[in-house]
Amino acid sequence: MKRVHLHSSRVKVLMLSLLLVTVAACGSSAPTIKTVYTEVTKAALKPGDKIPAPSGDVILTVTGKIGTTNTDKAIQMDLKMIESAGLVDYKVKDPFEKKDTIFRGPLMSNLLDLWQVAKDATKLHIVALNDYVVDVPITEVQKYPVIFALQQDGQYMPISTRGPAMLVFPYNDFTFNETVYNDYWAWQIKSIDIQ
């Protein structure tokens, strides 16, 4: 067997790549905001763009500490506008229906950037169609890849099954205290007031 000198350049390259692979492996064990979901479409509307007026049925009204509007003091969005913020897919075990589901929708963080939410904003005051109200701390949707889900398992969610939109938290990839966070999965979302 040929003797291998420890200081030969071939060995150095091998060792270095081994090190890099190890580091990469360590790094990838913790889920990051980017590794949790699958990108479906790229954002068409980007932060800073002017948000056009709605053409279809308005399903979401946004008010409060926002930097832009498309109607008087509010942003009114229809389905297509929301989707133009860039869609992602996320597979998670639905904590209510108790089964694995793929939710599709834009990332809340993208929507917040689009709405040019003020830096001192602290919470999302969400109101649902049946007057259900919940305040979600803004850090939760900035820290985690929370999805403003519009589709469930390839179908748009009708009102009769939690539609038009529901907040989906990455339960499969991060640990959450379900007693608290289940309340944040607001569904039948009608409006969000940034406070």
Add this chain to the structure above:
Amino acid sequence: MATSEPTLNAAPGVDAPLAQPAPRPQFWRRLIFVSPQITILSVVAAVLLVALIVLAGVVVAQMEASATVLTFNDTNRVFVQLQRETLRLIALVAQPIESFKAQDIEVQSDLVESRIGVMNFPDAQASLPPQIQQRAQQLQTQWAALKLEIEAWKADPASSTLRDTLRKDLTDFEFAANDTEVNYTRINTLAITDFAQLNQKQLLSFAVGAVVLVLFMFVVAISIYRVNQQRREVEAVRETNRLKDEFVAVVSHELRTPLNAIIGFLGIMKMKGELNERDRHMVERAQVNATRLLSLINDILDISKIEAGKFEFVVTAVPLRKLVARWQSQMDVLAKQKGLDFQVHIDDGLPESIYMDEEAVTKISTNLLSNAFKFTEQGAVSLAVKPGNPDEWLITVTDTGIGIPEDARSHIFESFRQVDGSTRRAYGGTGLGLSIVQRLCRAMGGDVQVESTLGKGSTFTVRFPLKASSQAPAMKAA
């Protein structure tokens, strides 16, 4: 104190070993049957333990039931919200025709439907009691029919018939939802109260049971401890006795050797013929005392051997008449010395030879006869050998001596006991003779009895089991 009492082994010429002491009962028998109190206590304790385990199981089941109770609030909200959305729908339907907006109706009826959907979520379904699940099913069916009605009315909103029917049916539906909610609340309230009561009762009985059980266990433990202690004490006493007997045997042996030397040399001195009258007398006195000392040591040795269960019986077929003749000739001298009449009688009904330990039986009769002669100053001593009840033969020694008072008759057989201190002083003796007689008799399966009249005389009767040579089983090949 009981010694082991072996029966005579009928194989002649072979050492008859004494029966082994009964083997210690098996562990389980000792544990369970050591005393009836402990058995009863243990059974009661076991029953209590079982009851407690059952109770604990029931408590655990109740606690699981309580988990259902705790999810009540969440699930109940479903019915409350269903009611609320239905009421809103009714309000929309009730609006004047001018305000009719199909989309609003659609949205609101979808909201009602979403509440039915939530009713079917796994968590809700799991926490509903069966009656409520049934009602939920009914609500679903009702709603399916209502949806068709709504579609029909939306197509023809002006129709007051359709609208009124729809309103009425929606109202019924709302009542049904309300009813379900009320029932669910009632069931849950009952469950909570039941649970609380049961819980209290169970905890109390659990606590009481636990305390009682602990007490019983305590008592059982103490009883077992005491019994064990008793047993240990008995063992200790047995061990002490055994050591004592061993000691006596060893020491007696050591005492005999020098004594035999003394007796021997004294005998030689007497025989030599060089002694004058006075010296001769002194040697004789010394001889008598040494001999007496030796016989005392022998008696002590015998007793300790018998008590330790180490006396080896040698059973042979002994010709009876020859044996008795020997005893007679031994005692004749003493009879003549004291001027007493000595009668010997053997019953014809007795066989030629009888199986016995010749040495032991001789010891017995010699002891009895010596006593008879010792305590009789005038009259006669008679020895009779005759058959007794079936399978027995008797030796009776009768004297016309001083007799034995009634209260002394029980303790004359005890070691070192004589009638009272005065007899020892007057008559000498060690007080071991009758003790040896009794122990030997019992060891051979027989016994000794005494009848006596103070001042008139006594009769000692010894009885042995009779094993004549003709009854013997086949001898072992020598």
